[in-house]
Amino acid sequence: MGENLARNIASKGFPVVVYNRTAEKTDRLVSSVKQVLDIRPSYSFSELAAMLERPRQIIIMVEAGKPVDMVLEQLTPYLSRGDILFDCGNSHYRDTGRRQAMLEKHGVVLMGVGVSGGEEGALKGPSVMAGGLKQGFEASRHLWESIAAKADGEPCAGYMGGGGAGHFVKMVHNGIEYAILQLIAETYDIMKTGLGMTADGISVVFREWGRAELSSFLIEIAADVLAFKDPETGVPLVELVLDKAGQKGTGRWCVQTAAELGVPTPSIDAAVSARNISALKNLRIQLHDVYGERSKHRVSNDVVEKLRKAYWCSMVMSFVQGLTIIQSGSQAYGYGTSLDEVLRVWRNGCIIRAAVLKDLREALKAVGDAQYLLKSDQLVREVVSRVDGWRDVIIYAKQAGIPTPVLDASYNYFISMTRKALPANIIQALRDRFGSHTYERVDKPGIYHSSWRP
Structure with missing residues (x-):
């Protein structure tokens, strides 16, 4: 991802100096763009600092945690007052705040920058969520706006607020991503296991959905993944992938943060737990052998259309929960984050870009508070028109023995939030x-x- 970001920056006319602790990687990148892009190599932190004009602007893209601290420890002696560092990895927002305070003593600005879009987005145009001192963003605004994806002619790069706001927003972005990915998995499972549909058939359904209100990057690539055949066997490759989903921690951080802030996020919670369950493959096999197969094929003529409604509602609930975390976190930590700006930069480039973001942005303008998004006239109409189908899909899944943690959690969130009295x-x-x-x-x-x- 770092290589592609460097290529993107250089392609927009910015001179780039790169450093990697593995010299061969540096040489390979520079050689691959020779006479095409202005990317020059450096082989130490001292050489990197010496080659950059002051005040320096340095992007760091390493694994979150100790690697970031190690880079800062080795790089800081070669920096000068007024230099700006951009941590573009998935660092924890609290680590970013701690590092900002440490570097401030040296007169160096650290910006925590969430970059979403994966390797392809880094090259072609990501969504950029910057946090830290406002002057740090203003000094680099031209850079980020130049390389970012565009939506309606506007760059999907913006200032999320002070401190660790950039990484906070990116963390929540990833939490929402967890929920939507699990939602796609449950939708796929219902069509495959319950209805007996083929991977090609499900791909066709997803492509159809992607041309209407469910249009999104993840639905688009889900259709691609399901249609892709294994070159060796000719069968859909997805069917040969081991059912153990990995995770790097941002979803777990999102759930932990929401709990600390007192924000209910059952859709995201369920998605994280579902990944944890998927990792227990050997145990699941043993329990299956004890209890037998619980899932079964169950014919139904209208499940796909109802599933379309259930998907939309569950996706909206996941976004509402995520936006409420961002609002609560901004208030608790003094970030000053604008939710409208968050939704603006998520419109393109990022993994969770979706047509529904336009609806959410309009709803937010109408109610002014993330907690009250479900009160907006627009969302009320949309949810009410779909809620019966949403419920029916969950009933169908239970009768077919298909686990649907995010569909269930999202529906329970909705019926709990819309009940006047609960058994508390x-x-x-x-x-x-x-x-x-x-x-x-x-x-x-x-x-x-x-x-x-x-």
Whole structure:
């Protein structure tokens, strides 16, 4: 991804100096673009710093965690006041804040920059979410806007706010991505296992969906993946892929952060748990042998259309949850993040780009608060027109023995958030019974404690 980002930057007319701890990789990149792009090699941090004009602008793309600290430790002695560093990896937002404070003592600005789009996006135009000192973004705005993807002629690059805001927004972006990927998996499973459809048939359905309200990058590439054949066997390659989904941590961070902020994110939570379950392949095989096959083919003529409605609703719930985390995090940490700006830069280049973002942006303008997105007239109409089909799909999946954690969690989120009364009253009563945690009453004000012993 770093190589492709360097190629993208150089292709826009910016001179680039690259460094990699493996000299062969540096040489290979420079050789591959010789006489085409202005990319020059360096072979040490001191040489890199010496070759750059001051104030320097340096992009760091390494694995999150200790590798970033190691790079900063080795690079900092060669920097000068006014230099700007851009951490474009998936660093934890708290690590970014800590590093910003450390570098500030040296007069160096660190920007935490979320870059979404994968290797292809890095080359052709990513979505860029920058966070840190505003002057750091302004000093580099031309660079990011030049290399970013465009939507309606606007660059999908923007300032997310102070501190670790850029990495915070990217973390939530990835959490939403987890939910949508799992949603696609569940949709695929219902059509394959429940309806007995082929990979080619499901690909056709996804392509059709991608031409209407479900248009998105992930639906588009899901159709491609399902249609791709293994060169050796001629069968759909997806059917030969081991059912163990990997993860790098951003989804887990998103769930942990949401819990700390008190923001309910059941769709994202369920997606992270589903990946954890997928990793337990050997245990799943053993339990399958004990309990037998639970999933079964079940004929139904209208499930695909209802599934289309369920997918849209569950995707919207995932976005609503994610946007609420960003809003709550911005308020808690003083980032000053604009949700409209977040939705603007997500319109193209990023992995979760989708047609529904336009609906969410309009809904946000109408209600002004992420918590109230489901109150917007537009989303109310859209959800109400689909909710029965959404429910029916979940019933079908249960009867067919197909696990649908994100579909279920999203639906439960919706029916919980739209209920005037929940059974939390007995939870609070039980807490007061065993721990004297007290309770409030619905018929009069005050804080109460009872013995709860008849």
